[in-house]
Amino acid sequence: MRRVLAALVTAAVALALAVAGAVSVVPDTGARPAAAAAPASPASPADDRAAQPVPAAVAAVKAARAKLAKVDKRLRKARSGVRKAERQLRQIRKSRAPRARKARLVKAKRTAVRTGKAKVRRALRARTRARNAVRTAEAKLRAVRPLGKPNVVVFLLDDMRADELNHLPKTRKLLAGSGLELTDAVSAHPLCCPARAQLLTGQYAQNNGVRHNSGVHGGYASYTPASTLATMLSAAGYRTALHGKYLNGYGGSVAQPTEPGWSTWDALVRGTYDYKTFGFVNGDRFRDDYVTDRITERSIATIRRDADRQNPFFVLAGHPAPHYAWGPSWAARHNPPVGKPKYVKAYAGRQAPSLSDPAFAEADLSDKPASWLSSEGRADSRDYVQQQFVHRAAALRSVDDGIAATVEELRRLGELSNTYLVVTSDNGYTLGEHASMGKNVFYDEALTVPMLVSGPGVRAGSSTLPVHLADLAATILDVAGATPTHVLDGRSFVPELRSASGSGEPAWRDTTLLLAGAPQSRAADQWGFRGVRTERYVYGVSWFAPEEEVLFDRMTDPAELTSVHRDPRYAAVRAELRRRAELLSSCVGASCNRSFGALPEPRSGPAEPADPAPEPEQPAPVRDRVLIP
Structure with a gap:
């Protein structure tokens, strides 16, 4: 009988080994147990924050600031309570209440002042911790935030x-x-x-x-x-x-x-x-x-x-x-x-x-x-x-x-x-x-x-x-x-x-267009003056009264005390600056940034009699003129 049982056990073991061997040589088709093929569980909020460090850091900064604001509010309230208790204590001391009652009130208010000051000290410590937390959160935000555009x-x-x-x-x-x-x-x-x-x-x-x-x-x-x-x-x-x-x-x-x-x-x-x-x-x-x-x-x-x-x-x-x-x-x-x-x-x-x-x-x-x-x-x-x-x-x-x-x-x-x-x-x-x-x-x-x-x-x-x-x-x-x-x-x-050298950029313009408004009673649809400014000169001319001009030589006259627009020595300079003003007055885009080149030099020699000025329009008194705010 025992031989029969032993034979049955041996057969069972052999059958099990055969099945195991058969499974071990089955080709891997990529199939996985059903449990492994199930979708992963949703990521936890912590995982999501780790995947998006900037929003998480921003949220941490906001939370730290909110806590600091609450602590500041608590501190203000505690300080206000101390001031109120101290004020009441002074009033009690000045009062004419019976001695025994006055002593009880003074003792109570002293206790209130001590309690209030203890609250202030706790609030100050809490504020220090909250401020440190804000600084830490802001430092972390700076560390993870990309610079990007300025x-x-x-x-x-x-x-x-x-x-x-x-x-x-x-x-x-x-x-x-x-x-x-x-x-x-x-x-x-x-x-x-x-x-x-x-x-x-x-x-x-x-x-x-x-x-x-x-x-x-x-x-x-x-x-x-x-x-x-x-x-x-x-x-x-x-x-x-x-x-x-x-x-x-x-x-x-x-x-x-x-x-x-x-x-x-x-x-x-x-x-x-x-x-x-x-x-x-x-x-x-x-x-x-x-x-x-x-x-x-x-x-x-x-x-x-x-x-x-x-x-x-x-x-x-x-x-x-x-x-x-x-x-x-x-x-x-x-x-x-x-x-x-x-x-x-x-x-x-x-x-x-x-x-x-x-x-x-x-x-x-x-x-x-x-x-x-x-x-x-x-x-x-x-x-x-x-x-x-x-x-x-x-x-x-x-x-x-x-x-x-x-x-x-x-x-x-x-x-x-x-x-x-x-x-x-x-x-x-x-x-x-x-x-x-x-x-x-x-x-x-x-x-x-x-x-x-x-x-x-x-x-x-x-x-x-x-x-x-x-x-x-x-x-x-x-x-x-x-x-x-x-x-x-x-x-x-x-x-x-x-870079001071301009990094090899094209030459900068040498003449800048200037514009100025005018009282509406004289020029409602135009500028009062148009002109130009160069390294040395400032020139302007009235567009509604072309005889009105101004020309300052800032090299010889830095205070701009004398307009030389009628000085014959500056005739060529004045003509060129007026030409530039006329060209730039209708410029668009790159044409506003032209480099015209060197200006003529004023003629040397003593000042010559200037051309007579045209008879000017009699100006109104300064205080009666139209002002532009």
């Missing part, structure tokens, strides 16, 4: 002279040491609205249509926002924002809820030059406030929000400073700008540099065009000019604080190393030179503007390359890799930002 932030001031860059000490310290100052930058159309239109379009007025601040060919009504820096940068993937001043004539019934191309539209529509009472297009109204601080606050909030997105950002902060304060009546239109008291006090003892300029309150203006004799204020009054200087400088110091705060926020967000920063102005301003107070003339004080650029690859130092606001538009589009949707009259100066 951000661009432009601080556009109003009526700031080039020499007033000295009133931005923090800005100069933060940017000038790591950026380039273009010391020969001009506003080719030194008037608020046309200048801003040049920056926003990269075109001269003959091509963008904005020739004045108001009228048929002036202001917002003549501006076409369909193709601008905003639309072109938006098409290139940028988030775009404007905060502050926009164009003259924008506001009231013509204000739009947004403008084409702008992701964030935050233009001033009320009290643009009031400084203290003003309003934005979204309905926010402010009284007894300060416009510079609010523009800074709102632009930083946009940067903070847009820095958390994948897209690069472009922010234009349009500060009204240092434009004069414009009151409700004509008599109040040219009040000094409003500066904070601490800064007004700081500048009260400094003398306005223009008071010692050879051209200040120039007595003989017979060689100057009659249409240049209007003035935005008492240009011959030393006290008035001094007052304007002090308050302009004080207003600029608040802008300086705002720029510094913006730079610090960019640094905190890890965006500073990938952000271009630009500080400039729409035009300059005369402060008593040539008995003039204002802009819209071809004096260097009105033409030259500050231009400070910092950013990735920008060299430190200064450059004398002659640039203007339309060039800045082309440069911004260049660094952003944006494609222009219309022909630009400006030219990118990116090569100059990176």
